Amino acid sequence: MKHLFFLIALVATPAMAQDFSEGSEAKTWNLYAEQPARFEAKVVDILCELTGDCPDNCGAGNRQLGLVRSADNVLVFPNKNAQAAFTGAVQELLPYCTQTVEVDGLLLEDEYLGAKNIYLVQRIRVLDSDEWVRANSWTKVWAENHPDAAGKGPWFRRDPRVLAEIASEGYFGLGLVQDEEIKDDLFE
Amino acid sequence: MKILSSALFACSVLSAAQASAAEGERISVKGEIIDTWCYFSGVMGGPDAVVGTAHHTCALWCSAGGIPVGLLAEDGTVYMVLKIEDSTDNASGDTQLRLASHVVEADGMFYERDGLNYLIVEEVVSDLDIQNLSHDSYGPVPPFAVPEADQ
Numbered sequence: 425m426k427h428l429f430f431l432i433a434l435v436a437t438p439a440m441a442q443d444f445s446e447g448s449e450a451k452t453w454n455l456y457a458e459q460p461a462r463f464e465a466k467v468v469d470i471l472c473e474l475t476g477d478c479p480d481n482c483g484a485g486n487r488q489l490g491l492v493r494s495a496d497n498v499l500v501f502p503n504k505n506a507q508a509a510f511t512g513a514v515q516e517l518l519p520y521c522t523q524t525v526e527v528d529g530l531l532l533e534d535e536y537l538g539a540k541n542i543y544l545v546q547r548i549r550v551l552d553s554d555e556w557v558r559a560n561s562w563t564k565v566w567a568e569n570h571p572d573a574a575g576k577g578p579w580f581r582r583d584p585r586v587l588a589e590i591a592s593e594g595y596f597g598l599g600l601v602q603d604e605e606i607k608d609d610l611f612e
Numbered sequence: 613m614k615i616l617s618s619a620l621f622a623c624s625v626l627s628a629a630q631a632s633a634a635e636g637e638r639i640s641v642k643g644e645i646i647d648t649w650c651y652f653s654g655v656m657g658g659p660d661a662v663v664g665t666a667h668h669t670c671a672l673w674c675s676a677g678g679i680p681v682g683l684l685a686e687d688g689t690v691y692m693v694l695k696i697e698d699s700t701d702n703a704s705g706d707t708q709l710r711l712a713s714h715v716v717e718a719d720g721m722f723y724e725r726d727g728l729n730y731l732i733v734e735e736v737v738s739d740l741d742i743q744n745l746s747h748d749s750y751g752p753v754p755p756f757a758v759p760e761a762d763q
Contacts, residue, residue: 455653471694471702474723474730475636479700486701488680488694498726501692503649503680510670512649512678514703532652537659538690539652540727562677580673585709589672595758597668597713597742606665610751611760 442496450529450546457539461531464551465491465500467520473499482521489517491527491543500531504544506559510580513545516559525550529559636721641731643685644744645711647674648692651682661753664713664744669757671712678704681711683718683731691722691731715740 448460470490472478482489491500502513506529526549532542547556566579573582580586594603649655650662650670661667663684675681680702683691694700699707717737723730752758 453653453655455655457652457654470692470730471700471732474694474725475721475732477700483700483703486703486705488692488702499728500726501680501728503652510673510677510679512674512680512703514678534652534654537652538688538729542648542652542728544653580677583673583676585706586672586676589709589712590669595669595752596665596747598665606747607758607760610747611758 444495444531448528453530453544455530455532457532457534457537458530458544459533460529461543462526462528463491464494464524464526466494466524467517467522468492468499469521470499470501482518485514485518487514488512489514489521491517494524498541500541500543502527502529502543502545505562506544506546507562509563509578511562513543513559515562515565516545516548520548520550523550528556636723636732638720639722639731640717640719640737641683641685641691641722642715642717643683643689643691644713644715645671645693645708646682646684646690647671647679647712648682648690649674649679651684651690656753657750660746661750664746665742666746666750666753667757668713668742669752670754672709673757675709675712676704681708683716683733689729691729693731693733695720696733697736711736711739713742713744715743 444461444463445459448462450460468490469478469482470488473490491502493500505511505513505516527545529546530544532539545559547558549556563579573584575582594600596603596606644663646663651659656662681693683693694702696707699705716739718733719735719737720731720733752761755761
């Protein structure tokens, strides 16, 4: 009977949190819950993975991409690329749609906030290559897609959709009249 | 052998139960459409500072930048939003951008996988616009979100 309980426990117990920091060269962001993590994983379209709704090419950059970790089949959610510019990870991972790659970055686990298997990807390597690719291409892709928004300053000050939202609803989102009142209160 | 057979049967039952936990469940939920990276990472401040009016402009930037949006429910649960009605553009999509910081009542399908919650919004039952006037406590987050704050 003791053997039975042992076998059941072995299968039934969810995988304990593992340490994937070995060999990682991830740069710290000094985040409360960060841990360096380097691992092999398959790049997947998360909506496809969960629901079976699977377009070609993982959604061509319009869908969030996940990493199904080879070691334990856990679905890791890369929220962020390596740029400090309010930019996600989709453009970085899209070239590797459905491929198994090695990634290096920061894993976030914060039980209080519900953060589990959240990832900041800093570099990516195809398995049969020695070359790592930095996960910092988002702003270049944005510039190529927005030639009319060329100019000085960071992309988020020039993005047409962001500018349209702010022009319509203000920086605080409550409408232009309230926006001016809030700014008067805060800054004058 | 009998013990082993029993164990394998028990394991198969448990595995089936675990697999079914990943299947969708229909839910109705009310909450704010948030920027998940700022919320989870704390990079811009604590969780109360990265929601509502204070963080609205940053939420626009992050949504446009392809950072996943979530729905922060009234009980504190965060759902990663993968679809809103007809829009599967869950990375930098127009619908997600338009709803940044808004409180919505949503009907849809809930999935759980490896400790994260996922939501397929089938219907935005009501869009209650921005409800959390967090700028009263925090001003703009980050401060440079509003150009006047830098002057």
